[in-house]
Amino acid sequence: MNPLRVVRCVALALLAVASFASAAPRAPGQGRVLVSRLEGPVSPVMAQALESALDRASASGYEALVLEVDTPGGLETSMRDMVKAVLASPVPVVMWVTPSGARAASAGVFIVMAADVAAMAPATNIGAATPINLQGGMDSTLARKVTNDAAAFARTIAAQRGRNGTWAERAVREAVSASETEAVDLRIVDFIASSLPELLAKADGRAWRRGSEIRSLHLRGLPADRIEPGVRQRLLSLIADPNVAYILMMLGFYGLLFELQNPGAVLPGVVGGICLILAFLAFSVLPVNYAGLALIALAIVFFVAEIKVPTHGVLTAGGVLALVLGSLILFETGGAGPRLSWAVIAGATLATTGFFGFLVAAGIAAQNRRVTTGRQGLIGTQAVAIDGLVPEGRVRVGDELWSAVSEAPVEPGANVEITGMNGLRLSVRPLAKEAHS
Known part of the structure; x- marks a missing residue:
């Protein structure tokens, strides 16, 4: 076979492969970061929002998930679900306590420390992670168990992410808090960032670990897509x-x-x-x-x-x-x-x-209430004698004429009171002033 022809065939094959690779569909999140906001009490709703954001970031191939945090804390069960989801995420997670005036208190401390990269905006704070039972006081033994459990959980998260485990335990046992500058000095968070571009620039090049695998983040200058909450x-x-x-x-x-x-x-x-x-x-x-x-x-x-x-x-x-x-x-x-x-x-x-x-x-x-309809409704009401009742005759009740029998003689036109009813005949008696003397 002609060697030149072989070279041409190989070159054409490589060109075809390269063309196919360049035409392969690109993941929608590749070369971008996904941004979501966690605001308000830590609750099952917040946990669902976090899991939804992690699923989207992973499925769409985003370079990282940035979570803007502002929470006073909340349910321990939801916090643990969120921490587990962040630690197991195949996508690097960047927690950012923002905007100025925001906080990551109580359960929020655990969530922020679980991130691959943790940052805070100026004029923010973190801490006060002592467990609280708001439905009533705990006895001393139960309170000690709950506190020890939370302290151990804080230490293990800190160790997993290379953060200050001693401070994390103090946040649980002594309810200590830290400003953004103190948090950086104490190795609670990694740095301070006042804007999203600054956050991505400072996170660029940092290592993140999943199991035994260590990778570097490349986030500087990447565009961001933001998740808006659904109905x-x-x-x-x-x-x-x-x-x-x-x-x-x-x-x-x-x-x-x-x-x-x-x-x-x-x-x-x-x-x-x-x-x-x-x-x-x-x-x-x-x-x-x-x-x-x-x-x-x-x-x-x-x-x-x-x-x-x-x-x-x-x-x-x-x-x-x-x-x-x-x-x-x-x-x-x-x-x-x-x-x-x-x-x-x-x-x-x-x-x-x-x-x-x-x-x-x-x-x-x-x-x-007195009956006003039917037979019972007639008893006790007044009627007018049409004929003389001696003792029988006719009386008018409203617009109706009834046969009646009286206990005493009654003159025509006199008023009587209905006292009973026997079939279609009324029993009446003259009113006191109408009775014959």
Whole structure:
């Protein structure tokens, strides 16, 4: 074979391969960074937002995920889920406490320290990671166990990322905090950055590790794509607060019960149904204690039963007790996140008691009200004698003529009082001033 022809064939083959490689589709995130914001209490909603951002960054091939953090802390369970997701992320994660005035407190400390690169904007702070039980005080043994567990978790995160484990433990045990400059000096975070371009420039060239593999970041000057929260996330951010979810649930109960008591009103039933659906949507991402939910449902049953079968307040008292106890244990919250307020519990208890008290009182009043229709409605009313009643004759009741028999003689045109009814004949008696002497 001609050697020149062989060379030409090899060259054409290499050119074809190169052309195919250059035409291969490029990942949408290649050569770019993805930016998302973690703002507000650490909660299941925030954990879902973080996991969604990590999935998108990984699937689209972004060079890094930048997370802008501003949180007072929150649920320990959500914090641990977020830390695990960051530590296992195949995409490098850059945590940035921003803007000025922001903080990474309590559970936020653990999340920031778990990042491959951690930075803070000017005039920000980090720290105060002592566990808190906002539903009531802990006994000393339990408090010691929880604190030791959190301290060990903080130390292991710090060791994993080469940060100051001693300070991390003090943040848990002594609730110490640090400004951005102190945080850099103490090796809590890596540097200070006042803008996204500065953040990417200072993170450029830093090493990040996954298992035994170590790589370098190349982020300087890269363009950024920002994740905007979707409708579901915005809605959950509004309602996934124990106080909001609780109020929605109670409004839902009120609306449906009012509709059952007044069929055809429609609006209370529609509003109540929507409120209940929103409440249960919030419950899907909140740490709900279903024993508390069962007690609240039992309270509603007691209140309804009091309406149907009055027990002189026994069922009402039981309903109030079940409502208060169920409300107290409804959410298993802890840390610096939102909790069910005593004011909301007291307000809901008073409103519910008043609501059902009004229904009971209205029912009792209706039972005691004088009958105004049918046969019973005629008794006690007045009629006018058309004929002389001696003792029988006719009387006019409204626009109707009735046969009547009187206890005493009555002159035509005199007023009489209906005292009874026998078939279609009324029993009447003359009024005192109409009676014959």
